[in-house]
Each structure stands twice: as structure tokens, then as C-alpha cells.
Amino acid sequence: MPSIPPLPSFRGQGRARTPLPRIPVPTARAVVDCAIYVDGKRLPGRFNHSDAMAEVGNRGNGFVWVGLHDPDEYQMADIAKTFDLHPLAVEDAVKAHQRPKLERYDDTLFLVLRTVTYVEHELHSISEIVETGDIMVFVGPNFAVTVRHGEHSGLAGVRKQLESHPEQLMFGPGSVLHAVADHVVDSYIEVALSVENDIEEMEEAVFTPRNTVSIETIYQLKREVVELRRAVNPLQVPLQLLGHKPDLPLPKEIRRYLRDVADHHITVSERITDFDESLSELVSAALAKIGVQQNTDMRKISAWVAIAAVPTMVAGIYGMNFTHMPALEAEWGFWVVLVITLGICVGLYVNFHRNNWL
Structure with a gap:
């Protein structure tokens, strides 16, 4: 029985198609x-x-x-x-x-x-x-x-x-x-x-x-x-x-x-x-x-940072655990330090507000 020849391969021929003419x-x-x-x-x-x-x-x-x-x-x-x-x-x-x-x-x-x-x-x-x-x-x-x-x-x-x-x-x-x-x-x-x-x-x-x-x-x-x-x-x-x-x-x-x-x-x-x-x-x-608005914002931030620095400083000093510190053993010591701290903060706030920083 005669052998059948293999079919031709069309792999990849679809990519080489000629474009259709434009009507x-x-x-x-x-x-x-x-x-x-x-x-x-x-x-x-x-x-x-x-x-x-x-x-x-x-x-x-x-x-x-x-x-x-x-x-x-x-x-x-x-x-x-x-x-x-x-x-x-x-x-x-x-x-x-x-x-x-x-x-x-x-x-x-x-x-x-x-x-x-x-x-x-x-x-x-x-x-x-x-x-x-x-x-x-x-x-x-x-x-x-x-x-x-x-x-x-x-x-x-x-x-x-x-x-x-x-x-x-x-x-x-x-x-x-x-x-x-x-x-x-x-x-x-x-x-x-x-x-x-x-x-x-x-x-x-x-x-x-x-x-x-x-x-x-x-x-x-x-x-x-x-x-x-x-x-x-x-x-x-x-x-x-x-x-x-x-x-x-x-x-x-x-x-x-x-x-x-x-x-x-x-x-x-x-x-x-x-x-x-x-x-x-x-x-x-x-x-x-x-730029002016950014400067104004920076002044406000700096003012609040300055106010917050006062209680932070006081808390840092009294948090060092020394035995001999002013008013450390007195009953009124805490309230005096608190009033002084608040007074300084209020004074700073009034000063900044007067100079249009706040």
C-alpha cells in the first residue's frame, strides 16, 4: 500500500498575510x-x-x-x-x-x-x-x-x-x-x-x-x-x-x-x-x-511648640528622681509648680497672640 505524503505545514503563515486593499x-x-x-x-x-x-x-x-x-x-x-x-x-x-x-x-x-x-x-x-x-x-x-x-x-x-x-x-x-x-x-x-x-x-x-x-x-x-x-x-x-x-x-x-x-x-x-x-x-x-501662608503656619507651629516646651521642661527636671529638690517633700509643692508652669504657658500664649503668631 503506497504511503500517504505528509500534509504541508501552515504554522506561522497567518502572520504574513497581505493587508486588504483600502476601499x-x-x-x-x-x-x-x-x-x-x-x-x-x-x-x-x-x-x-x-x-x-x-x-x-x-x-x-x-x-x-x-x-x-x-x-x-x-x-x-x-x-x-x-x-x-x-x-x-x-x-x-x-x-x-x-x-x-x-x-x-x-x-x-x-x-x-x-x-x-x-x-x-x-x-x-x-x-x-x-x-x-x-x-x-x-x-x-x-x-x-x-x-x-x-x-x-x-x-x-x-x-x-x-x-x-x-x-x-x-x-x-x-x-x-x-x-x-x-x-x-x-x-x-x-x-x-x-x-x-x-x-x-x-x-x-x-x-x-x-x-x-x-x-x-x-x-x-x-x-x-x-x-x-x-x-x-x-x-x-x-x-x-x-x-x-x-x-x-x-x-x-x-x-x-x-x-x-x-x-x-x-x-x-x-x-x-x-x-x-x-x-x-x-x-x-x-x-x-x-509662601506667606506657609510662613504663617510655621509661626503657629513654633508658638505652640514653645508653649509645650515649658511643661515638658518642668516634667523633665522633676522626673530625674533626685532626693534633694525644691518643694519635693512639701504638700504644696506640686500645686505651686503646676501654677507656675500654667502661668508661664498663659503668658507665652498672650504674648504670641498679641504679636499675631496665634
């Missing part, structure tokens, strides 16, 4: 809104980004505004193919937490903005106060593409406000760039006002007598202000370039509006710098207050 998600999943604007008015109907761009090309007038939320690399590649976006800018648009900047690729501008929002919290809690996100804006001759990361950076209100002012949309895609930048800077102002209220409450708590403030709470607020400063301050240079560089492909009127946005941004940046300085002073004041 691309349709670009429409990332598109929040897509519209065509002609003469400042939105055309009726629904369009995808490809059909909208083709319609604008056929008309020879108007522009497309596509809004995206958290697109992946496959979806952005599709958008880039339609609008001829530069690969480097597309790579930055996919990745969140980019530094605010302005880049130009031929006739296309790419602006990165950091968004911030204020998180309601208790004054003495150690929690996140400022949340950040990202908005990227591509502006070309006949299109505007906005890419946002984060849940708090919605642009539906911006689009609605622009559509209610056709005279602004008539300036073309640059009006979208201005509206988004103005919206982001306005949110900076709102967050700065809320943080300022927190700092004022913290100042009141620190300088209120007999009120304890956790130093960790001040450090947490200072850390959040540092994060706010990192999100806000770097936008100053891109806004200055947009408002003062005449060779950029933007209408003159839009550059004027952007200069106004840059002025508001400078005001917010200066206020945030003041926040940082105020919190540094608060940290010093809180540490000084803690």
Missing part, C-alpha cells in the same frame, strides 16, 4: 456643499464638483465653491484632479494641525488657518479650555475649495451670509477667501473675550483674602493661552501679504477688506500676549501667597 470612499461623502455662483447669485440645482466645474467652463462666467469636511487622500486626489491643485498643497490639506501660512501656485492661492473655540468649564477645574481645528482655502480664477478639520469650524453660516450679499460674491472666489478669514478672526475675538473673563475671575480669586487657589489651575489656563497664541499669532504674516501684496490674483476691493481683517487680527494677537503676561504675574502672586 476608496466616494468624494461626495466629504463634500458638504457644492454650488455655482454667477453674477453674485447661486444657480439653482445640485452639482457635483466635476459637473460644476464643467458648467462654469461652458458659461465662461462665475465660479464654483466646494466645501469639504475631513477628506482623505483619495477624495482630495479627486478634487485636485478636477481643479488642478498642486500636490504639495493637497498633501497639507489632508493632514490636520498645519501652521497658518499662505502659498501661491501659479494662479492658485492656498491659505491655511487655525480655528479655535471656547469650551465651557468650571473656574477651578483642570480641563481643556480651547479646542483647535483647521480650515484650508484654495482660491483659483474660477473656483474656491474650502477644507476644514474639526467639528466646530463649520462654514454653513459663512456661505449663507455671503449668499445674502450678492454684491460681495460678484468679486469672485476672492470673496470666499475674505469671508472665511473674517469669520475665523471674529471667532478669535470671541474666544479671547471668554478667556479674558476667566483670567479676571482668576485674579479675583487669587487676591481675595483667605481664599485658596490651586496653582495647577493657573498653569492649565496659561497652557491654554499658549495654545491659543500658537494658533492665532502665525496668521499675521499671511493676512499682511494678502492685504498689501498687489501681485496676488485678488481684486483690489478684496485686498482692502483683508487689510481690515489683518487689523482686527493684530488687536487679538496683542490681547493674547497681554493674557500670557497677566497669567505669569498671577503665578508669581499665587506662589507668594502660598
